Amino acid sequence: MQIIEVNKLGKNFGAGRAHVRALADVSFAVEEGRFVTLVGPSGCGKSTLLQILAGLIAATSGEARIDGERIRAPMPDKIGMVFQDPTLLPWKTALANVEFPLDLRGVDRAVRRKRCLALLDLVGLREFADNYPHELSGGMRQRVAIARGLAQDPRLILMDEPFAALDEQTRTRMGHDLLEIWERTRKTVFFITHSLAEAIYLSDMVLVMSPRPGRIIDTIAIDFPRPRDIDIIGSEAFGQIRNRIWHRIAQAQA
Amino acid sequence: MGAALAGYLIFAVALFGGWELAARLAVADAELLPPVATVAAILWRFMHDPAFLGDLELTAAEVAVGFLIAAPLAVSTGFLLGERLHLAETFNPIVHFILAVPQSIFLPVFILAFGIGFLEKVLFGVTHAYFVIVVNSFAAVRSIPPPLIAAARVFGATRAQIYTRIYLPAMLPLVLTGLRLGMVLCIIGVLLAEMYASRHGIGRLIFTWGEGYQVPELLAGIVLVSILTVAVNEAMRLAELRAGRFYARVSAA
Numbered sequence: 017m018q019i020i021e022v023n024k025l026g027k028n029f030g031a032g033r034a035h036v037r038a039l040a041d042v043s044f045a046v047e048e049g050r051f052v053t054l055v056g057p058s059g060c061g062k063s064t065l066l067q068i069l070a071g072l073i074a075a076t077s078g079e080a081r082i083d084g085e086r087i088r089a090p091m092p093d094k095i096g097m098v099f100q101d102p103t104l105l106p107w108k109t110a111l112a113n114v115e116f117p118l119d120l121r122g123v124d125r126a127v128r129r130k131r132c133l134a135l136l137d138l139v140g141l142r143e144f145a146d147n148y149p150h151e152l153s154g155g156m157r158q159r160v161a162i163a164r165g166l167a168q169d170p171r172l173i174l175m176d177e178p179f180a181a182l183d184e185q186t187r188t189r190m191g192h193d194l195l196e197i198w199e200r201t202r203k204t205v206f207f208i209t210h211s212l213a214e215a216i217y218l219s220d221m222v223l224v225m226s227p228r229p230g231r232i233i234d235t236i237a238i239d240f241p242r243p244r245d246i247d248i249i250g251s252e253a254f255g256q257i258r259n260r261i262w263h264r265i266a267q268a269q270a
Numbered sequence: 271m272g273a274a275l276a277g278y279l280i281f282a283v284a285l286f287g288g289w290e291l292a293a294r295l296a297v298a299d300a301e302l303l304p305p306v307a308t309v310a311a312i313l314w315r316f317m318h319d320p321a322f323l324g325d326l327e328l329t330a331a332e333v334a335v336g337f338l339i340a341a342p343l344a345v346s347t348g349f350l351l352g353e354r355l356h357l358a359e360t361f362n363p364i365v366h367f368i369l370a371v372p373q374s375i376f377l378p379v380f381i382l383a384f385g386i387g388f389l390e391k392v393l394f395g396v397t398h399a400y401f402v403i404v405v406n407s408f409a410a411v412r413s414i415p416p417p418l419i420a421a422a423r424v425f426g427a428t429r430a431q432i433y434t435r436i437y438l439p440a441m442l443p444l445v446l447t448g449l450r451l452g453m454v455l456c457i458i459g460v461l462l463a464e465m466y467a468s469r470h471g472i473g474r475l476i477f478t479w480g481e482g483y484q485v486p487e488l489l490a491g492i493v494l495v496s497i498l499t500v501a502v503n504e505a506m507r508l509a510e511l512r513a514g515r516f517y518a519r520v521s522a523a
Contacts, residue, residue, distance in 0.1 A: 071424070072423060092425050092426030097421070099417055100417075101415070101417050105439070106516040107440075120427050120428075120435070148516050150516060
């Protein structure tokens with residue numbers, strides 16, 4: 017079952033001299049239940065692609081489908097999303113932020129409370145349920161955002177460089193914890209990053225995107241057994257995959 | 271909060287203590303600087319004088335009506351300009367242009383256009399309050415981080431929900447700042463109009479006492495207006511701090 021199908025997708029911004037081709041002829045598919053990462057240099061159009069999948073902007077050409085349905089608008093019942101900034105509402109507690117998507121749909125208070133407390137538990141923040149975002153660290157805020165992305169029990173989670181703003185230590189830790197959460201929920205994750213190591217460590221499959229206009233220039237299956245240990249990052253096999261991606265991007269840039 | 275309260279207390283003690291001391295030492299002529307007790311006694315008498323209370327009520331009504339007209343108009347203007355940036359490009363320079371001109375110079379025009387009375391006072395209060403509230407409401411709209419809105423859309427928020435659930439709470443602190451400043455300016459506008467040309471109102475009384483060399487009454491009026499305006503300002507500032515408490519760890523000023 018393919019939950020994401022992208023076919024000859026193109027996206028242009030602006031007109032005349034300011035015309036920018038962000039994406040050109042992007043095609044790929046993602047199997048349900050997999051952890052797939054799109055990796056590419058900054059400004060290659062990764063985020064544009066994600067915004068199209070999220071239904072926030074329209075493609076110029078081609079088509080994208082989620083669960084067989086063509087994307088025209090956000091699909092809150094199918095897609096959860098985690099942004100680069102946690103985008104939590106500052107005036108709501110951690111719990112109320114996780115509840116927000118359910119609150120919007122009018123889900124009963126007791127039901128959403130129970131469900132969202134369980135999600136905060138899943139991301140290890142149950143005791144911070146009543147704290148406001150400004151009382152939490154950057155990593156904790158992003159955990160709340162992950163819990164919020166899971167709130168509507170979507171089949172697909174889009175993640176837009178969610179750990180890019182965190183320090184190296186926290187970032188590694190968060191990647192590790194995300195895998196644990198993923199093992200337990202088995203949602204399809206479509207993850208975006210410019211970090212090659214992060215992409216390889218997390219994923220079942222890595223899609224490599226060229227510099228602008230973004231195209232998929234390589235697709236690599238990652239077979240490291242799960243649950244994964246952080247030590248694989250130092251292994252020879254890991255280094256070979258990293259070099260392969262690095263060379264593919266460098267070739268495309270030349 | 272406690273430190274601020276202590277600050278107010280120190281200020282009040284220094285002001286009234288210094289005043290009393292200066293009066294006793296006869297630094298200035300007793301005609302010009304009556305002791306605190308004399309002024310306090312007059313203030314007490316005023317509070318039981320129906321004529322005085324009538325003037326006070328009139329001024330309060332002019333301020334209230336002016337503010338209640340200006341606030342919704344100005345917040346909607348600021349909101350509209352914040353949402354429609356091509357309008358903002360045209361109108362923001364005008365708003366800032368008008369803000370820079372001292373509005374007091376237009377008072378004679380207001381009197382020519384609207385006569386001397388309740389309406390003229392109210393309208394002068396409205397124009398004083400309007401622009402500063404517009405500027406702050408505009409800034410409030412622009413202060414909403416676009417990713418917050420994108421996130422709400424992805425989670426299925428309708429347009430109405432984006433306005434009520436994101437815009438409203440996100441704009442609140444800055445809008446309240448605008449409303450507070452607008453209130454201060456509205457009071458200034460009304461009092462100015464009363465002092466310049468009026469038959470009633472606290473502004474008129476203060477002006478008359480000044481002209482008539484009735485210093486104790488004049489000082490009593492000044493003290494009363496000061497206390498009332500500070501109270502209004504502080505009440506609105508408290509609301510502002512409450513609304514903004516999620517944004518800053520330390521509440522500076």
